[in-house]
Amino acid sequence: MSGLLVTRLNVSHGAIHALHDISFSVEPGQLAAVIGSNGAGKTTLLRTLSGLKSATSGTAQWNEREMLGVKPEDLVRRGISHVSEGKSVIPELTVKENLVLGGIWRADRADTAKAIEEVVELFPRLGERMSQSADTLSGGERQMLAIGRALVSRPKLLLLDEPSLGLAPLVIEQIFQTIDQLRHKLGLTVVLVEQNAMSALEIADIGIIINLGSVVASGKASELINDPALRAAYLGY
Amino acid sequence: MQKVIETLLIGLSTGSIYALMSLALVLVWRSTRVINFAQAGQAMFATYIGFEISSRSGLFWLGLLFAIVGGALIGAGVDYFFMRVLFKHANSGPAAVVAPVIATLGLLGIIRSFVGLTWGGEFKSIEAPASTDGYTIGDTTIPFSPLNALIIVTVSIILIALAILFQRTNLGLALRASAYAPEIAQLAGIRTARTRTIGWAIAGGVGGVAGMLVTSYNFLTPYSLDLLLVFGFIAAVIGGLESMVGAVIGALVLGIGLTFILNYVGTSLVFIGGFSVLLLVLLLKPDGIMAKGKGRRA
Numbered sequence: 001m002s003g004l005l006v007t008r009l010n011v012s013h014g015a016i017h018a019l020h021d022i023s024f025s026v027e028p029g030q031l032a033a034v035i036g037s038n039g040a041g042k043t044t045l046l047r048t049l050s051g052l053k054s055a056t057s058g059t060a061q062w063n064e065r066e067m068l069g070v071k072p073e074d075l076v077r078r079g080i081s082h083v084s085e086g087k088s089v090i091p092e093l094t095v096k097e098n099l100v101l102g103g104i105w106r107a108d109r110a111d112t113a114k115a116i117e118e119v120v121e122l123f124p125r126l127g128e129r130m131s132q133s134a135d136t137l138s139g140g141e142r143q144m145l146a147i148g149r150a151l152v153s154r155p156k157l158l159l160l161d162e163p164s165l166g167l168a169p170l171v172i173e174q175i176f177q178t179i180d181q182l183r184h185k186l187g188l189t190v191v192l193v194e195q196n197a198m199s200a201l202e203i204a205d206i207g208i209i210i211n212l213g214s215v216v217a218s219g220k221a222s223e224l225i226n227d228p229a230l231r232a233a234y235l236g237y
Numbered sequence: 238m239q240k241v242i243e244t245l246l247i248g249l250s251t252g253s254i255y256a257l258m259s260l261a262l263v264l265v266w267r268s269t270r271v272i273n274f275a276q277a278g279q280a281m282f283a284t285y286i287g288f289e290i291s292s293r294s295g296l297f298w299l300g301l302l303f304a305i306v307g308g309a310l311i312g313a314g315v316d317y318f319f320m321r322v323l324f325k326h327a328n329s330g331p332a333a334v335v336a337p338v339i340a341t342l343g344l345l346g347i348i349r350s351f352v353g354l355t356w357g358g359e360f361k362s363i364e365a366p367a368s369t370d371g372y373t374i375g376d377t378t379i380p381f382s383p384l385n386a387l388i389i390v391t392v393s394i395i396l397i398a399l400a401i402l403f404q405r406t407n408l409g410l411a412l413r414a415s416a417y418a419p420e421i422a423q424l425a426g427i428r429t430a431r432t433r434t435i436g437w438a439i440a441g442g443v444g445g446v447a448g449m450l451v452t453s454y455n456f457l458t459p460y461s462l463d464l465l466l467v468f469g470f471i472a473a474v475i476g477g478l479e480s481m482v483g484a485v486i487g488a489l490v491l492g493i494g495l496t497f498i499l500n501y502v503g504t505s506l507v508f509i510g511g512f513s514v515l516l517l518v519l520l521l522k523p524d525g526i527m528a529k530g531k532g533r534r535a
Contacts, residue, residue, distance in 0.1 A: 076424065
């Protein structure tokens with residue numbers, strides 16, 4: 001199938017079996033929320049999908065091509081962009097440099113410049129700070145910059161690791177709204193890893209709940225939200 | 238007063254050569270987290286190449302060009318054939334911290350022996366591209382010579398070229414991003430391993446220039462650049478190891494300071510002076526003079 005297909009994925013950190021037979025699929029244009037508590041293996045899952053970590057077994061395919069064993073810098077060239085945990089910007093660089101970085105591998109300079117303009121339109125606050133160092137941005141602005149950088153590479157599949165981490169509730173709301181708008185506008189397929197279950201499931205098509213490295217439930221996001229047993233056990237509200 | 242200005246100018250000339258060595262060390266440290274002691278050997282090897290070319294052709298600048306290219310190739314080779322392999326095998330535990338530094342020391346020995354076998358251990362000299370006789374003002378001759386001036390100009394040109402490369406080009410952005418945050422750089426699509434090798438090449442070329450400039454007024458032997466490495470290292474530490482601007486400022490401060498000691502106190506105290514500065518910086522401002530008070534970034 002086209003889209004993202006993960007089958008019986010196993011990942012270990014040394015002796016620790018971090019991910020156990022993870023399987024799920026995300027159709028093109030869908031947003032999948034991967035929910036779980038701290039240490040459930042969500043970040044490990046994304047790092048494996050983007051090539052930062054190697055798997056012990058299993059497969060992961062994007063549009064019918066294997067992703068596992070491919071370097072992150074090559075996956076970017078296939079349209080897979082990973083915004084890693086903790087507002088992944090480079091504080092020593094300026095806002096503009098962080099954005100340019102997103103398209104640095106692309107031969108089409110004109111389109112990269114256009115992509116940067118589009119990001120600035122989307123996040124006007126970044127536009128006002130282009131020559132400032134990213135160090136001076138607020139947490140929310142940094143997250144916008146991190147997402148903006150990923151967008152400059154014109155991705156098809158966006159892997160987002162806890163964009164709400166450390167942000168104020170109001171800012172979190174904004175970020176989630178933006179992600180929702182973006183994926184509809186650009187037709188992005190998104191895998192969104194979150195602890196903030198409610199906010200993530202609200203904008204998601206499907207939800208995948210992970211606990212201790214295994215998928216414990218998955219299905220339509222709207223159904224997962226209303227499942228009382230899941231709410232009590234994993235969603236924490 | 239005149240002696241102060243003379244000392245300042247000579248110090249600037251000496252310090253600008255330290256700046257190149259210091260930059261070479263900082264470039265490698267930033268990208269690889271290794272203090273590259275082999276840099277003295279790489280620069281020395283590159284200088285022998287430059288010596289060979291300039292003594293055959295009689296053209297110092299052609300020799301310098303070959304020293305730059307040779308130094309760059311040696312630098313890239315050290316990263317590609319030694320560091321990559323080393324990091325693959327020694328990637329965890331205490332070995333990962335110690336092995337690369339010890340490897341650079343080993344490499345220094347190997348390069349020294351190779352150069353010794355090829356060119357012999359006797360003193361070589363390169364004809365200076367400008368007069369080493371001091372300028373004459375009125376009826377006094379000062380120690381500052383056209384060669385000193387040429388050294389300052391050459392280093393300035395190289396520093397400006399590096400500044401443009403690092404601040405204005407995509408390659409420079411890739412080099413900085415890979416040094417500050419390799420993982421983010423990789424996720425942005427930068428081939429970080431290749432970029433690192435390019436960083437080593439630039440450091441190697443810069444080291445080659447330092448070697449040629451020193452050798453324009455000193456003898457060349459397989460050991461003759463060791464002192465330059467020591468002072469370059471001290472300058473890098475003064476600058477905080479992370480900052481290229483810091484490396485240059487640290488080198489100029491050190492060069493001028495040591496020349497003052499040399500001219501006003503005596504040769505015997507130059508070493509004590511150099512190392513005292515190193516200790517003072519480490520004790521009082523361990524993150525270097527460029528640190529903004531929030532500590533060195535990991």
